[in-house]
Amino acid sequence: MKRFLTRFIILSFISLVLSQLAWAQAETLTVKGKLVDQDGKPVAGATILVQERTSGVTTDKDGKFNIEINGNDRLVFKMPGYNTQYKAALDIKEAEPIVLVKSLIDAGDDDDVYIPFGVRKKREVTATITTVNNSDLPQLPLSTLNNALTGRLSGLHIQQTGNRPGTDDASFLIRGRSSNNSASPLVLVDGVARDFVDMDLNEIESISVLKDAASLSWYGMYAANGVIYVVTKRGSASATKVTFDAQGGLQTPTTLINPLNAYAHAYLYNEARQNDGQAPQYSQNQLIGYYTKSDPYLYPDVDYPSEFLKKASPVQRYVATVSGGNAFARYFTSVSVYDQDGLYKGGETPNYNSNTNFRRYNFRTNLDLHINKNLDVTLDVGGRVSNLRYPRDGNTSFLNTIFNTPANAFPLLNPNGSYGGSSLFRTNPLAMLQARGNITDVYRTLLATMTVRQKLDGILEGLSLNAAYTYDMTGLYTSGFTQNYIAYEWQGGNSYQGYGTETPLNYAASTFSDNLRNNEFWGGFDYDRTFSNHSFKFSTRFQRAVSASASRLDDRREGISNRLSYGYQQRYFIDANATYSGSQNFRPGKRFGWFPAIAAGWIASEESFLKGNKVIDYLKIRGSHGLVGYEAIGASRRFAFNNYFTRGGTQYFFGTGFSAVPNTEQLDAANPNLTWEKAVKSSVGFDAQFLKQSLSITADLFRENRTNLLTTDLSPTIVGQTLVNINAGEAQYQGFETNLNYSKTISEFTFGLFGNYTYAKSKVIHLNEEAGLPKYQTQIGYPIGGVLSGTGTVRRFLISQGLFQSEEKIAAAPIQRFSGSVKPGDIRYKDINNDGVIDNLDFVSTDYSDIPTSYYGFGGSAKYKGFDVNFLFQGVAGRTIQINTLVNGGTSNTGYINQFSAYRWTQANPEEALYPRLTIADRVNNTQNSDFWLRSGDFLRLKHVELGYSLPASTIKKLKISQCRFFVSGYNLFTFDKLNGLPIDAEIPEAGYNSSYPALATFALGLNLKF
Structure with a gap:
């Protein structure tokens, strides 16, 4: 921490010293000049301001001006309808008029x-x-x-x-x-x-x-x-700016498990055992005890989520920035603090706090130095220090305990004050917070960039030499406390059975890890020149990058990037790109490739047949086509173009000795022809503005075809060696996207609407698949990806046909071979291949995917006098989620019983049942990947709302500030979905269940100050 701050302070100090030297060199002088437009005509009435001052002059009828300034000042030339121009005082020559360019649509100062x-x-x-x-x-x-x-x-x-x-x-x-x-x-x-x-x-x-x-x-x-x-x-381009932002608020869970009470769990557990043909686990007296809660120690009933999760936790953020400069130096500096508390309660002890907490400090200084008229240098220094604290057993383990421990497992504290437990449930969440210690991860990141731009007008006007170098460091320091406890099972009277070993509080071993250094160098030339109606821009850069960590070999990459842009009359544009880049993931001689692309644009509204049109203010048509690559193809190991060997587990005897000798085994056979994925991308679209530029619309059609996907090698197994994958796969996606923005001002009322929509669908064109695979199980023609499950991504599903309602229905149906027996209340599956048996050959490929085919956002804003409001809705469509891991969650210790078990099939409610019958011993049939467990993941969410009030100008003038705004905001406020009341989050189905942290809504009050 100290070394990190020291480095940041030193670099920031150097930056500030350089900027102070700039001011120190100032000398007073008189500058004369003339402003003209693109046609050489004088620009009268233009404003010339001195950056960092409020004083200035205006041009006379001949476009001339005369102003007294310091040698390091920077002048700002402004005129309505023209692009603002900035010039250093020393760069202004009376004999060289300053040209102000008329603003074209989408070519203004803010474009x-x-x-x-x-x-x-x-x-x-x-x-x-x-x-x-x-x-x-x-x-x-x-x-x-x-x-x-x-x-x-x-x-x-x-x-x-x-x-x-x-x-x-x-x-x-x-x-x-x-x-x-x-x-x-x-x-x-x-x-x-x-x-x-x-x-x-x-x-x-x-x-x-x-x-x-x-x-x-x-x-x-x-x-x-x-x-x-x-x-x-x-x-800042024109003035010193100081800002301060502060927000403080609360984060509350939006979805959270509503666990079964002790009686309900015991009752359903007995039912599950009876369905398995076993005796009940709990006697009638025990059920009565749980129901009446007659003895909290003998018949415990603990609502673990309520005991250990708060209703809300605090969060806060503070940011201060300063920016400004002069003709020699410009700077931007920011400092911020963020503090987010966790939801756990009961974790504060005299020695440590095990409630999860995150605190981060961010720093940044960006400095631009204009050394002379030909040399510019930038020095950017950024960094952050973050502290992440959590229970020693980890968030996942703690959440798993409070979400999945049944309410009747044990009392949190026994009659003698010891931590409760049992032979089946030896983990006590209260002890996890109070008697296991904690962990604190401190991440330190330092990011530094230096760029140099040297004009070479003496060689060729418009030519410049450019170089950039980065030095990034990241490290992790882990510390904390360690401790252990004994969980006791009360057996009546003073008799207890203990589980575990108690150890005293101690400091945990501190470690430094995840140290990472990244460096990038970019060097080359830029050429920017305009000849009458022709503009040329050319860039070429050589790049070399390295990522170094003590735990692995260095990652290196390099390449040469080139870009040529041509424009004619600010109406026709064409861009050509060509990059030669490589990766060390492939064998020498096959590491580099060319990636060309071309694009063109046409401002159709400038043509005679549209110019002056009262409806269409602006219309640009554009399109592009080219090739790009992806080198992180996910081979089974790094440098998979080489053969590797390892010492095998099998041992052999050689000679007359009695000691076995380990053998040496070859790993997957090398693939010297491994290469990168190639993506051919095509796109065509338009940008348009209507109604005096108050309405803007953009739209694009796009398509990508990707080849060289890794897929299985179908070489005969006779070679006797497993092979790495080969680049023989192919897939594509295509779709369209659009954006819409509308804004209008009526007197003192301003409002705006915006929206965007994207549709994209993928398709597998070729992948090597096992021989003899039925057509209905192939991935060809189906989307890339699948539905997320606890074991990965699932692409094939059984087709369910409801639940069996009787033994007669079971006898008449195909044989289902996923379990020992099928009974009423079990899921019935469709016999896809009509062989009279339900087995692995009845899984079918489907379009179901966790990746939506459509995603969108829309919102609006309004402002009247000092009041303002804005909001955003966000949604997705064409997405599928699974609830198998939720409904069937838990372990055999819990009987796989949870809050969803209340909606199981029984003889009494066969038609209203949402889920299969309860069972503990024979669950294979009902937990298969089938469409029975699939649900729509479509949703529309009110993502953000903010209501603000800004103090009037008369008030802030007295306070000597430029803006003071108060606001209240909300994030993740409510959601519309197609889950029919299922109490989960459509975006993160397991949030607040199993071992996942709850989904959160954020409510905050804020203050914006500008000076």
Whole structure:
């Protein structure tokens, strides 16, 4: 912790010293100049401001101005209808007029689109890129940023997968999935590979999703799954800005198990045993004791979730930023603190606290230095320190205990005050919190980037040399307390049976681990030049990156990326990309490949047949086609192009000795022809604006065909050796997406509506499958992926036909060979191949998948005087989830009895039953993967609502601030689904069940201050 802070302070100090030196060099001088438009005509009445000051002048009728400034000042040239221009004082020459460019649609000051190592106006972009700015994202106290993006960007599907403090996990999918391996996109921060989810929102300027070949081919072999491109904030372009944000609130569970009480559990347990032909476990006297709760020690009835989970837990976030600068240096600095408490209660002891807690500190300083008119340098330093505390047994083990221990297992405390337990249930959740210790993980991350840009106008006007180098470090320090306890089973009187061994409180061994160092170097040339109506932009970069950890061999990658952009009359645009990149995952000689792409755009609204149209203000048609790759193909081992050997378990005797000698075995035979996945992406779409630019619509049709997927090698088994997979698979996805935005101002009332929708469906074209596989079991023609289950992803299911209602129905049905016997109340399955037997040949491939075919978001905002409100709905469709692991959860110790067991089949309610009969010993038939356990995962969720009030200008002027806003917000507020009252979360079905942390809703009060 101290070393991390020391490094950050030193780097920040250097940055500030450099900026202070800039001010120290200032000298007063008079600058004269002239403003002209693109045609050389004078621009009269334009405003010239000195950055960091309120003073300024305006141009006269001839466009001339005269202003006194310091040598390090930076001038800002503004004129309605023109793009704002910034120039350092020393760069202004009286003989060289300053040209103000008239703003075209999608080419104004606020229309910058960030691409890898470059910036384009939205008008120039021919690729498919969707961007959300910091100002459009909610200021919420969330531990990670991924879920703040949900529903806001077309083509980006975010599925939340976890809720624990500090692990607010989510998976990303861009457009569709055509790989049978990982579909995770490449995440970049300021152009280099870095994770962004632990950054604070106020560090970020914008987040973009790069979706087509034209935007992805720059990263060649690493970008087939798409790119999430994050741009951090930089120094203010016109003035010093100081901001402070604070939020505090509560997080409450939205779904939580409602466990059976002791009587219900005992009753249903007896029923399950009777269904198995066994004697009841609990006597009538015991059932009466549980029902009347006559003795809390002899007949315990413990509601574990209520005992150990709070109704709400606090969360808070504080952020301060400062930005500004002058002609020589611009800076942005931010500091933030985030604190999220867990839901566990009863974990505070005099020595430690075992309630889970997450606390994070974020730091960032971005410094831009204008050394002279030809040399610019940036130095970015960011970092974070996070502390994650949890019970020593782990969150999973603790949650599993409180969710799955039956209410009648034992009293938490015995009559003598000792921890309760039994021979079947030896884990006491109270003792897990109070007598097992805790663990604290401290993660330290330091991120540093230095870039240099040297203009080479002396060689060729518009040419510049550019270089960037990153140095990232991450480490984990683990510490805590260790302790153990004895659980006692009370046997009446003073008699107790103990389980376990008690150990005194002690410090746990501290460890350093997960140390990771990442470095990237990007170096090359840029050329940016405009000749009359022709504009040329060319970039070339050589990249080399290394990721080093003590626990593995270094990961290395390198390549050369090239991009050429041409524009004519700001109406016709074409971009060509070609990247030569490689991966060490493949054998020498087969490590590199070319990844070309081309894109074009046409501003049709500038043509004579549309220009002046009163309906269509702007129309751009664009399209792209190209090839990108994916090198992390998921081979069975690294460097699978080589043969490897290991010492086998079998031992042999040689010679006359009596000692056995271990043998040496070959692992999977090498595949020297392993290569990367190749994705051919095509996209065509348009951008349009209507009604005086108040309504904007974008739409895209897209398709991807991916080859070289890893699949089974069908070589004859006669070779006697298992082979690694081969690149013989093929799949595709296709679909469309659209965005809509509308805004309108009527007097003092402003409102806006927005929405986005994406449809994408995948299909397997070829995979090697076992010989003789029935056609109905093949994956060919079905979507990539499947339904998530406790054992992985399931693609084939039995077709259920309800529940057997009588022995006669069973006798007349095909024989079901998944268990010893089938009885009334068991699931009946369809005989697919009509052989009179239900077995593995009756599973069929289906379209069921956890990946939705459609995902969308829509919302709106309104503002009247000082009041404002905004909201967001998010939803998915075409998604399937399974409840097998929920309804049939538990162990034989619990009889697999849980709250869902109350809706089982019985002779008394055969028609109303939701689930099969209860059974403990013979459960195989009813737990098969079948469509009986599948449910719709479609949902529509009110993701976010915020209501704010800003103090009026007269008040904030007296307070000497520029803005003061109070607001109240809610996140994950309520959900509409198709689960027919099933008490689970449609997005994370197991949240609040089995061993998963509950899904959370967040309510917060906030304050925004700007100075």
